Amino acid sequence: MLLGVGRHSLPKKRRNPSVYALTALAPAAVLLGAQSDTGPMPVVEPEPVAAPAPEVEHPAPWSVEIVAAPPAAPEPALLTDPGSAGATPASLVSASRWRVVSRTLPAGVAPERGLQVRTILAARNISAVFPEINNIGGVRQDALRWHPDGLALDVMIPDPNSEAGIALGNQIVAYVLENVQRFGIQDAIWRGVYYTPGGARSGGYGHYDHVHVTTTGGGYPDGDEIYYR
Structure with missing residues (x-):
C-alpha cells in the first residue's frame, strides 16, 4: 500500500501491485501529492462573483466637441461692409487675409473723373x-x-x-x-x-x-x- 506525506511520499513495503490496485489508488495519490509539506491543503472559499457592470458607451477618441463662446465674450469684429449681407466665416477669413496683406490705395487729392x-x-x-x-x-x-x-x-x-x-x-x-x-x-x-x-x-x-x-x-x-x- 502507498502512503503519502506531502510531496515526500515513500512506499512502506516494496511490491508489485496489480493493475487494478494501482488504478484504484491513483486518485488518492494525486490528492495527497497536492497537499502542502507542512499541513493539510487549505480550503479556499470561492470568491463572490460581482454582478456585471452596466455597459458604458465611450465616445470615439477622434470626436471633436465645438464649444460656443460664453455670451460675455466679445464678438469678432466684422471686416465687411455692415450694410452687406451676413458675412460667412469664409468671408471673414478672406477679409482678414486681405486686411493683413492689403496695400490698397484710397483716392488721393486728384479728381479722378475722366482719368485712365x-x-x-x-x-x-x-x-x-x-x-x-x-x-x-x-x-x-x-x-x-x-x-x-x-x-x-x-x-x-x-x-x-x-x-x-x-x-x-x-x-x-x-x-x-x-x-x-x-x-x-x-x-x-x-x-x-x-x-x-x-x-x-x-x-x-x-x-x-x-x-x-x-x-x-x-x-x-x-x-x-x-x-x-
Whole structure:
C-alpha cells in the first residue's frame, strides 16, 4: 500500500501491485501529492462573483466637441461692409487675409473723373507718398490730347520757387521715373526740363509751379479696379 506525506511520499513495503490496485489508488495519490509539506491543503472559499457592470458607451477618441463662446465674450469684429449681407466665416477669413496683406490705395487729392487707370494709379501713389501735395489737376481742356484724354497730371508744388519747393518737385520727378513700368510713365516736365525713361533734355519747357506727368493710360476704369501702393 502507498502512503503519502506531502510531496515526500515513500512506499512502506516494496511490491508489485496489480493493475487494478494501482488504478484504484491513483486518485488518492494525486490528492495527497497536492497537499502542502507542512499541513493539510487549505480550503479556499470561492470568491463572490460581482454582478456585471452596466455597459458604458465611450465616445470615439477622434470626436471633436465645438464649444460656443460664453455670451460675455466679445464678438469678432466684422471686416465687411455692415450694410452687406451676413458675412460667412469664409468671408471673414478672406477679409482678414486681405486686411493683413492689403496695400490698397484710397483716392488721393486728384479728381479722378475722366482719368485712365495708370494715371489714377500714379495720382494715388503721389498723394500717398507726398502728403505735402494738396492739389493735383487732371482732365482739362488743352490744345494737346494728354489732359483731355485723361493721360496727364499737374502736380502743384507748394511755394514752388523756394528751396523746399524745388527739392519737392525734384523728388516727385525722381519717384515717377523710378516707377516707369508700374505707372506707365511716358514723360515728366519740371522747371524747363523734359524727362523721359530714356533721358532728359532741358530748354523752353516751362512748368515752374507744377510737375507735369504723362502716362500711357491703360484704358478707362470700369469701377472694379483696386489700386495698390
